[in-house]
Amino acid sequence: xxxxxxxxxxxxxxxxxxxxxxxxxxxxxxxxxxxxxxxxxxxxxxxxxxxxxxxxxxxxxxxxxxxxxxxxxxxxxxxxxxxxxxxxxxxxxxxxxxxxxxxxxxxxxxxxxxxxxxxxxxxxxxxxxxxxxxxxxxxxxxxxxxxxxxxxxxxxxxxxxxxxxxxxxxxxxxxxxxxxxxxxxxxxxxxxxxxxxxxxxxxxxxxxxxxxxxxxxxxxxxxxxxxxxxxxxxxxxxxxxxxxxxxxxxxxxxxxxxxxxxxxxxxxxxxxxxxxxxxxxxxxxxxxxxxxxxxxxxxxxxxxxxxxxxxxxxxxxxxxxxxxxxxxxxxxxxxxxxxxxxxxxxxxxxxxxxxxxxxxxxxxxxxxxxxxxxxxxxxxxxxxxxxxxxxxxxxxxxxxxxxxxxxxxxxxxxxxxxxxxxxxxxxxxxxxxxxxxxxxxxxxxxxxxxxxxxxxxxxxxxxxxxxxxxxxxxxxxxxxxxxxxxxxx
Numbered sequence: 001x002x003x004x005x006x007x008x009x010x011x012x013x014x015x016x017x018x019x020x021x022x023x024x025x026x027x028x029x030x031x032x033x034x035x036x037x038x039x040x041x042x043x044x045x046x047x048x049x050x051x052x053x054x055x056x057x058x059x060x061x062x063x064x065x066x067x068x069x070x071x072x073x074x075x076x077x078x079x080x081x082x083x084x085x086x087x088x089x090x091x092x093x094x095x096x097x098x099x100x101x102x103x104x105x106x107x108x109x110x111x112x113x114x115x116x117x118x119x120x121x122x123x124x125x126x127x128x129x130x131x132x133x134x135x136x137x138x139x140x141x142x143x144x145x146x147x148x149x150x151x152x153x154x155x156x157x158x159x160x161x162x163x164x165x166x167x168x169x170x171x172x173x174x175x176x177x178x179x180x181x182x183x184x185x186x187x188x189x190x191x192x193x194x195x196x197x198x199x200x201x202x203x204x205x206x207x208x209x210x211x212x213x214x215x216x217x218x219x220x221x222x223x224x225x226x227x228x229x230x231x232x233x234x235x236x237x238x239x240x241x242x243x244x245x246x247x248x249x250x251x252x253x254x255x256x257x258x259x260x261x262x263x264x265x266x267x268x269x270x271x272x273x274x275x276x277x278x279x280x281x282x283x284x285x286x287x288x289x290x291x292x293x294x295x296x297x298x299x300x301x302x303x304x305x306x307x308x309x310x311x312x313x314x315x316x317x318x319x320x321x322x323x324x325x326x327x328x329x330x331x332x333x334x335x336x337x338x339x340x341x342x343x344x345x346x347x348x349x350x351x352x353x354x355x356x357x358x359x360x361x362x363x364x365x366x367x368x369x370x371x372x373x374x375x376x377x378x379x380x381x382x383x384x385x386x387x388x389x390x391x392x393x394x395x396x397x398x399x400x401x402x403x404x405x406x407x408x409x410x411x412x413x414x415x416x417x418x419x420x421x422x423x424x425x426x427x428x429x430x431x432x433x434x435x436x437x438x439x440x441x442x443x444x445x446x447x448x449x450x451x452x453x454x455x456x457x458x459x460x461x462x463x464x465x466x467x468x469x470x471x472x473x474x475x476x477x478x479x480x481x482x483x484x485x486x487x488x489x
Contacts, residue, residue, distance in 0.1 A: 055246050056390040057253040060437060063330060063414050064477070066448070068441035073202040074478055080195030084114045084165040090155040091141065094132070096123065096163055098140040103483075104159070110140035114192040119168050125161040127153055133169060199294075203440055203476040204259065204284045205447075206251060210244040210469040212237040214457045217467060241469055245451070248471045250396075252449075256437065256477040257390070259286035284476045287435070288409060294482035296323075299489050309344055310378075316413075316486060317379050324484045326415040328382045333411030334391035334401065337488060341385060345373045388412075411488035415481070434484065439475040447474040 085102040088110070098110040115121070117137055123130045123144065130152050132144035142163070146152060155161060217237050262271045262282040272282045291297065296319055298312065320326070333341070375384040391409065392398045401408035415434050439448040450472045453459055457467035479485070 055250055056393060056396055057249050059332060059388065059390065060253055060256060060435070060477075064435035064437055066437045066439060068446075068448070069203070069438040070440070070442055073200050074438050074476065075198060075200050076478065076480065077196045077198045078481060080197065084119075084192070086113055086115070086163050087159040088140070088161055088163065089157060089159070090125065090152060090161050092154050093151045094144045094146065095154070096142045096144060096152075096161060098142065098163075100159055102162070113140065113142075115142055115163070115165055116168075116190070116192075118170055119165045122164040122166055123152055123161060124164075125155050126157070127155060201285050201438075201476045201478060202261075203438065203474045204255065204282075205474045206248075206255060206472065208244060208248045208251070208471045210241050212240065212457065212467050214455075214465045214467070217457050237467075244469070245471065249449075252473055252475070254390070254396070255284075255286065256475070257287045258289075259284045259477075260289045261285050285479070286477055287412070287479055288487065290477075290479035290482050291412065291485045291487040294479075295485040295487065296483070297487045297489055310348075313378055317381055319486070320381065320484070324415070324481060325380075326484050327380055328416035329384070329413045329486075330416060331383055331385045331411060331413050332388035332391075333385065333488065334388060334398065337410045338385060338387055342373050345376055383413075407489070409487065409489055413486035413488070415484045434480050436478050436480075437475055438478055439473065447472065449473050 081102065086098045086100065087102060087104065088097045088099040091097040098113045098115075100110075101108045101113075115134060115137065117134050119134045121132055121134060121144065123132060130144075130146050130150070131148075132146045132152065134142055135145045136143045144152060219236070260283055262269050269282065275282055285293070296316075298316060298319075320329075373385065375382065377383070388411065390396050390398075391401065391411065394402070397409065401410070441447060450470075452470050453467060454461045454470070455464045455467040456462065457465075
């Protein structure tokens with residue numbers, strides 16, 4: 001079965017405030033003179049709302065908070081892991097060489113690991129799992145003494161061996177020193193200091209405006225228009241002004257999702273030059289880029305929507321277990337993924353194959369059949385599913401996804417609750433939602449969402465025979481604990 005979509009929809013706004021045939025309705029044709037014909041047409045004044053709710057904003061309102069800021073950037077620090085675990089290779093018999101931390105993070109210095117002499121460790125690789133005592137350390141090289149006397153064979157596979165510190169063991173009457181069998185010198189321990197990472201983001205300034213001349217503002221149209229805010233009337237500029245405002249509100253949300261930072265490694269950044277900005281980096285990091293940069297991405301089974309079978313969800317749970325193990329997640333997904341999840345959950349029901357007990361399990365022939373699920377529990381995790389209009393609408397990400405299915409974003413998993421971070425702007429540790437928006441504001445100017453009118457239409461502020469309605473915001477999105485997020489692709 002093939003579905004052919006309409007291709008003659010009024011879907012593109014025109015830079016005109018009038019109800020021209022090119023940007024609204026065509027009432028004339030070759031067979032008659034339009035309104036000049038002798039027969040009175042049956043006029044349907046009310047504008048038909050054929051696209052339903054056209055705005056996509058509301059996602060961030062559900063999952064984030066907003067907070068004012070007065071600086072040019074936001075700086076925050078996130079905790080490192082508590083336990084010591086590293087990846088590397090067995091460079092020789094009983095010789096482990098550290099190459100990466102357990103997260104394979106960039107910027108890690110192998111010689112700065114926290115393993116110390118007399119630590120007891122678990123060593124795991126393709127040859128098995130071994131328990132050993134650390135006998136000596138030379139930079140990134142760690143010498144091990146297996147407890148059972150079985151040598152841990154050399155294995156050159158890059159990152160093929162994992163080492164975990166699980167405790168320590170010392171002899172009677174010893175201090176924090178070790179007399180190595182291979183040396184007569186005493187080696188002093190160093191304490192392990194807490195590790196953290198610092199992240200930054202900067203706000204961007206967004207602007208838009210609407211203009212209508214005084215003459216056009218006083219012209220009455222024959223179409224009764226309605227706005228997204230609920231206004232209605234025969235003044236076309238009301239419709240255009242409301243659409244501009246709604247579009248700008250959507251731009252604010254889409255920018256917080258899609259934005260990326262400019263590449264400051266480029267000698268002459270063209271974007272920076274175009275914006276005429278003296279900052280080192282232009283742009284800001286949105287949600288999707290933050291998750292791809294610091295979080296988790298699942299592509300599911302090849303050729304199938306991400307996270308649509310139980311095995312894939314179990315893999316997601318295993319990844320969350322490695323991170324913060326936050327037990328409640330909100331899933332915002334596109335239509336295909338949502339339906340695939342419903343089918344997956346229905347298949348768990350023993351009667352689901354026939355479709356007779358699907359969704360609400362006490363269905364009867366006299367009630368509407370519930371074919372959808374709003375959430376489920378797997379292991380110790382609760383997932384709450386919701387449709388994400390931004391990923392469905394053809395004029396937003398839905399159209400981009402359809403044009404490039406290989407790189408489509410089909411959903412996002414966001415942890416519920418708050419995270420504790422050290423905010424260097426405030427100068428103290430604070431609890432905040434994992435997602436929150438920072439906007440510029442002070443006693444002088446609040447730039448969360450500014451709008452003002454200039455011109456001579458309405459409130460006269462200048463000699464211009466027109467009305468200019470301006471919109472401006474300056475903000476950025478802070479994604480804390482991105483390692484607890486999951487992007488479905």
